Structure formats: C-alpha cells, structure tokens
Amino acid sequence: MEDYLKVLNEPQRAAVVNTEGPMMVIAGAGSGKTRVLTYRIAHLMKKGVDAFSILSLTFTNKAAAEMKERISKVVGDSESKNLWSGTFHSVFAKILRIEGHFLGYPANFTIYDAEDARKVISTLIKEKHLDKEIYKPKSVANRISSYKNNLITPKGYLKRADLQELDASAKMPEMGALYADYCDRCFRAGAMDFDDLLLKTNEVLYRFPEVLAKYQGRFKYIMVDEYQDTNHSQYLIVKALASKFENVCVVGDDAQSIYAFRGANIRNILNFQKDYPQAKTFKLEQNYRSTNNIVQAANSIIKHNQDQIEKDVWTQNDGGEKITVHKAISDSDEGNYVAQRIFEAQAQNNSPYSDFAILYRTNAQSRSFEDALRKKNIPYRIYGGLSFYQRKEIKDLLAYVRLAINPQDEEAFKRVINYPARGIGATTMDKLAIAANNANTNIWGIASNIDLYPQAKINNPTIVKIRDFVTMIQGYQAMLENHSAFDVATHIAKTSKLVVSLGEDKTPEGINRYENVQELLNAIQDFTEQQQQLEDGDFGLPAFLADVALLTDADRDDPNDMNKVNLMTIHLAKGLEFPTVFVVGMEESLFPNLMSMGSRADLEEERRLFYVALTRAETNAYLTYAHVRYRWGKLVDCEPSRFIEEVDDKYLDHKLSEISSFSFPDDMSTSKPRTSWRKPEKKSTMPPKKPLTPSITPKGNFKKASETTSSGGTRIDFTLEEGMRVVHDRFGMGTVVALTGAASDRKATISFDNAGEKKLLLKFAKLQRA
C-alpha cells in the first residue's frame, strides 16, 4: 500500500484531502489531474466512504477503467468494485435501463447512433415532402441535437418564439413539427439517441422525485472530469444529483475546452463559483509532463485568447529542444517527412513506435501518413474515423441482434428486412410504413400481425415472406433467455444468411468485410468468456449490445496495438500524452478550420485546440504544414497557419524543405515560389534531404477496421500442436494447452502470457506461429 499523499505536491494534496463540500480544481495541462482524481477517490474510501456512494464521470470509458485499476491498487479490488465510473453517456444509459420505464421506455431500449438518427430524419423529410436541399438531414439533426442539449422539448420549442424565428429565417418553418415527429418515431421504436441519454435522465430526475431521491441519496460524492466540456444537459444532471450532499468536485481546464460544437458550455466552469458560492478552488499549475520549452510555447499561444481563467502554468523540467517547424511541399511530402523522422528517431534511440503521435485537425488527413508509414514498414494505429462499430457489415449483423433484443427498433428492421435479399422491397416497406403511421404503431407491430392489417394491401406471396422473417426474428428472441451472447450471435450470423452472402464476395473489400464480421464474432466470444469468468457476469447478448453504441476507438485497446505509432485527431488526443508529437496540417483554413474563422469565439476554440495539441508532447514537438495538398480530390495551395506565428519565435526552430529537385506536375501552374513565410530564415541544421520524387502515391485501398499494419492478418497455415508457442491478434503470446473438436468446430485452449487461458475457435482466431 503506497503512501499516496507523499507523492503529491501541495495544491494536489489539498485537492485530495478536501473531501467535503463543493470544489473546483483548475488543472493546467500535464499538472497531474488524473492522479488527483484517483487519489481523491482512494482517499475517500480509506476514510471509510463506501465505493457504492461515489460517482465518477470521466471523459472516456478507458480513462475510467484505468482509474479504477489504480484505485484498486491503493484500496483493493473488492473495495473499488462498486465504484460507479464511466462517461456521462454510459453511466446514464445504465441508469435509464433501470429507470426508463417511468418514461415509457423498455429496459432494452436501442441506442440510435448518429447514422440511425439521420436516417429517421431523412425518412420524415421524405414523408412530409419537404425540400431536402433546404432541410438537409445533417443540419436538421444538428438543430435537434442542440435543442436537446439545452433541454428544449418539442413542446418547449413552441414557446420559444426566438427559435422559431431563427428556423423560419433559415427557411425551415417545419422544424418544430419535424422535431416533434422525430421524437415520436424514436419513442415508438423504443430508441434513444445520444442526446436522449442525457435529456431523458434529466426528465426522469425532474419528473419523478422518488427517482431523484434514490440517486441523490446514493451518490454522496460526485466527481466530474473535463468539466469544461460538459453541456447544459450534463450540467443540470450533476447539479440535480449533487444538490443533497453538495460534495461535488469538478476538475477541468478552461484552456482545453474544445467541444463547444457539441454543446459544451465553457460558462459551466467559469460560473461554478456562482453556483456554489462556498466552493473552494484549487489550481494545479505545475506541469510535470513537458519540457520548459513546450510549456512556455503553449503559454505564448493561449495568451492570445481573451476568455480565460487566470493561471500560470510552469515547470521545473529542463528546457528541452525547440519545436521544429517544417514546411513540406505537399501532403504526401509531409507524410514522408514525419515517417522519416520517426524512422530515424527509432533507429537512433530505439524508442518504441508508441512514443510517437501524429495529430491532425480532420480525419481525412490520415491518408498521407498511412501511406508514408506503410512504405517504411512502420506499424501504426488509427483512432477514430470510421470506427469498427460504424462499419456497414458490422452494423448489418448488429441490426439482427438489435431486432432480436428490441423488435420495435425500426432502423434495424429497415436495415435487414431485405438484406440479404428476400424479395421484400421498397414498395412493401412503404406499405408497412404507411400502415404503421395510420395504426399509430411501429413497423414491427404491423409486420408481426400482418393478417390483422388487410388495409395495408400487401399481396399474398409477400405476406408469406414477411411472416418468415418475423418467425426468424422471434426465433432469435427466444434464444436470448438461456444462451450466451456468442451462441446467439453465431446462430444469427449463420441462419440469417448474412455471413454466407458476405463470403461470396471475393473482392479484397469483400474479404475484408467478411473478416470484420468474424472479428465481431471474436469480440462477442471474448465478451462471453470474460463474463463467464466473473461471479456476477452477464454473458447474454443484450448485455453485450447495451453499450456497443457508446464504445469509442480509444476504448478498444488491444495488447497487440502496443508498439505502434498513434494517429488521431487532436480532439481524440485530449487527455493523452506522448514523448514526441507531430501536429500536422498547420495551414490556414485547415487549422484554424475554414468553418471556425467567422467569429472570435470559434477562433479561440481553434486556438485552444492547438494548445491541447501542443501540450500532449513530453519532449519533442513538430509543427508541419504543406505548400499544396489534395483536398476534395484536387490540389489546392495552402498558407501556413496563423497559429505558427502566434508562438513566441524563441521556442521555434524553422526548417525549410529543400525544394530544388522537386518538379511540379504539369497541371500546376504555380511554380512561383510562394514564400509567404516571413520569418527570418535560419540555416537548417538538418542533414540535406534526399532528392524527393513528387510521390503521388497509388491509393492502396486497404483500410481495415481501425488498424492496418504492414503484415496483414494471416490465416492459420500450419498445424497446431500442444505445447506450441503462438501469437494471437489481441491476446499476444501464448502456449497451446489443448486441442479439441474437428474441422470448423476445432478449438484450441491457449494459455496466454498476459491474458490468461482462453478457448478459441480456430476458424476465427488469427493465430500465428511464434
């Protein structure tokens, strides 16, 4: 048991031991915030507070899991087990599964992701014959989302003349009706979207005093991380839950508020003192993460913002290297430069690849870095973008699962009713939808009682097909009770013919899709096994599906992904740190993004984003930009970002790319030296670069799941024997203990060095000989 209080500095210790009453911790970047949160919880528990009465809200589920692990090292496993921690969305989804019935939702309600939500909206726009050029589904969705995050219900909307005017002046007078219908459709499908998870939590807390009392009484201590990124809806939940004991501790940094676009309200942190006049405030200003050079450079950036809480981030760390600024010729040259730096650093210092992070403003920028890293055989992992669970083939299979669990789920129904093709097409779907609207029920209500709705005018052969489909889903439903998630999922995969039809596609993309589905089944198998090992585990499919929609790429952490270069957006990098960070695409209209250059507030948020990016670095930071880059499939000229100039020049080291051997493609007239770079030119200390070929690389179109490595996944091409050493994609190294079954049912029991003993189906497990 470590003496945790000794390893803390003065303000950190004060924040940990001050357990009673409201308090706010303003934590500068790298100031040991996580440590404070962790030890504060541990400290509470050592004082005898039951973990059961502590609620801890973090930014990612992964952060929550890590925190829990660290806490259990101080107070023990059995103590920390009952701690409630996770993201707002996951914690309150759990509460809504218990309390949602007060609002008329089933416990197994579906969580609609952004795609589902947009499809519902598109359907409504079509049904209402609205002009989809004006009512763009995406902007309608954004508006609805912002209403919800501000707790404006469809009824509330009718009272808000200002909002109605705003929508009317955007030529969307039907916005209110659309919003109301959208809510109805979700409700009749037994579905909540992401915003509902917060909105409905508020609703159930405010409308049902007994529910409020239950959770107020339970959560005696509440901690909220990244408070600067909470929106109004989240703010109200915290306020309601904390109002009995008022032991609420919020931690944040206004300088790192980067989620205004999804409703985060920076005033939540700025006004905390007003909400709780007796609140104590602690400031953590000593940075332990970065070199002095990086800390000071970051300070010099954020100074340009007007809105902020005064603080002085400092460090005792060494000065360190200056930040390298590099101008690349093109986006692919930028990729090559970064890959080359990583290659050299790796060769010289033998640093692990995972020490490096490439951070960009937009997901679309990942391409050139993937290509460059792949060329050099440098392993990497991409976070975000199209995450695994958003892939079409994955969502298709999960749609069957969703239907089995909640047949009311209309988006799932529409997704798979005719996939694989069963002769139920658009015409029939239209008839079903109309019948559902008329009968004020959902599509499943019609389909499962098709005989009761002759007015739907569906012809007999089609009725038979619908009945077959319904029977199939009901069969799945019946299995849920007493079968494991893996059993049901494999059964669904087989009998729905989905996997068969995927397997027929022999194109590289098709094979990829097939493998992704196998990987999903693997994940379900892992889940089943893990749950079976727990004494109170729930290995059913509903438990698996419950928070699948809320998983992010950061939460999927495989041992095998350990030693890889990290590629992600700056947003996703929040809360992380790396020895070496490349902030790439430092160009006007990319970063700051064109969309954010309209107002001071938006621009300040971009600047905070830059601050976040730079403060991820521990020892080395690079800022790179390109002279020309492919955007929308076309070459465009770029100007260096204003943010580079905003960094105090004494912390920077400018390096210019040798352009001599570069010849522009014919279609580019701009061979004029566009040196808008006005800083005094310093002689580059870098070794002269090799002549560059303008590598307009052939687009290798293989982007698999969230990762791609130079060595593709290999099927088993050797004979397994007991005692053999093998490597698994996720579990790492292990020894074969036993082999059972035959053919496609052949299983191996493998004792993994770090992941314990697992029984794996060989047709799924991608094993390699060690």
Add this chain to the structure above:
DNA sequence: CTAGTCCGTGTGCAT
C-alpha cells in the same frame, strides 16, 4: 423486385 451503374454532392471535431 433486383442489381448494376451513374451522378452529384460534400469533408469539422464526436458521445
């Protein structure tokens, strides 16, 4: 009803 093809439109970050 299906499957294949073309066209046009958008790409900002994300629970």
Add this chain to the structure above:
DNA sequence: CACGGACTAG
C-alpha cells in the same frame, strides 16, 4: 475522392 441516392434495364 468516395459515398449514398437515384435511375434503369432485366
């Protein structure tokens, strides 16, 4: 460029 939606031929 890349995806989804619309259109058209069987």
